[in-house]
Amino acid sequence: MHLRLIVPCDRTDLIVKAxxxxxxxxNIVVLPGAAKRPAGDVVHCDVTREATSDILAQLKADGIYEDGAVALSAVDASPSRNAWETEQAAPGAPDDAVVWDAVVDQGYSEARGSWAFYAFLTLATVIAAVAVITDSAILVVGAMVVGPEFGVVAALALGIALRKGGLTWRALTLLAKGFLLAIALTVVAALVARAVGWIDASDVTAARPLTGFIWRPDKWSAVVAVLAGCAGVLSQTAGRSNALVGVFISVTTVPAAGDLALSLAVWAPQQIGGSAAQLGINLAGMTCAGVATLVLQRVLWAWLTKRRTPTAAAGLAADPRG
Known part of the structure; x- marks a missing residue:
């Protein structure tokens, strides 16, 4: 991990020495007086992923979070000999390390919400509705990939696991508002399509061998949701974002929302309850699995870091954002 620090001038020697x-x-570089807002010295360094939480904890204890600035970025490759020797000095595997400050910051970013989140969730729900009408498994997969909801579910799990009430409430509110808006707009689009004769109730109630599973949740729906929640949280904490594509394709949140909206528009009451249950099972399963995974990671990582250094646990100090 690459750290860019802005350090008050009276603390630079202490930080650099450490x-x-x-x-x-x-790869420690010091640029005296280079920072203007906040004012101070700029310090660049590369640290092993396993040591990042330790070093950030010390920076927090030294007041750099309040009086200076900290920015983190992943180093994709560092083929030099000194980087290899540095990595050897840190016990454990990089993928097993959790940079909690980065995970929490990402959680707040996901729970902030944006027009893009609402737009992608609505588009994904509409695509899912078209998939139901055409009984297209390919469109179901497409809707799953387009849906942006997992990041918010992960933020919700993080807020619960770390007891951050502000983050939990933001994520829960964003999920509720996002799905309500997406379903409402999809209902409107479906009503327009019904009015012009493009669809009718038979398109939803007829046999759908490829997409009928959407409104018929079973025990495997819960199993897949739990497994996807574990995999998604692990991919985010381990910095393996490419694994999230598999998570998107695994869960039936957006397809269920699309089926629910379409069933409301053409009034197919026998499918409304099933679609709503599928949506609820997937969201609840992912959230519970995410909380369990984060708690387990927190306990295991705290135990491992406690064996190495007494400052490791400080990385989980209270966050000022709640």
Whole structure:
């Protein structure tokens, strides 16, 4: 991980000395007086992923979070010898390390909401509705991939696991508002399509061998939701974002929302309850699995870091955002 720090001038020597003395840090560069807002010295360094939480905890204890600035970014490749030696100084595997500050910051970012979130969720729900009408498994997969909801579900799980009430409420509110808006707009689109004769109730109630599972949840719906929740949270905490595509394709949240909207528009009451249940099972399953995964990671990582250094646990200090 690459760290860019803005350090008050009176603390630069202390911070730099600590970094130089840590075998898990390298490529340390100091630019005296380069920062203007906030004012201070700029310090660049690369640290192993396993050591990032330790070093961030010390920076937090030294007041850099309040009086300076910290920015993190992943280093995709560092083929130099000194980087290899630095990595060898840190016990464990990089993918097993959790940079909690980065995970929490990402959670707040996901729960903030934006017009793009509402737009993608609505488009995905409309695509899912078309998939129901045409009984197209390909369109179901497309709707799953377009849907942006998992990041917010992960933020909700993070808020519950770390007892951050503000984050939990933001994520829960965004999920509720997002799905309500997406379903409402899809209902309107379906009513227009019904009015012009493009669809009728038989398109929803007829046998759908490829998409009928959407409104018929069973025990496997819960199993897949739990497994997807675990995989999604692990992919985010381990920095493996490419694995999220598989999670998107696994869960039936957006397809269920599309089926629910279409069933409301053409009034197919026998499918409304099933679609709503499928949506609820998937959201609840992913959230519960995400909470369990995060709690387990937190306990295991705290135990591992406690064996290495007494400052590791400080990385989970209270966040000022709630």
């Amino acid at each position: 970094l130089v003395g840590d075998d898990r840090a390298t």
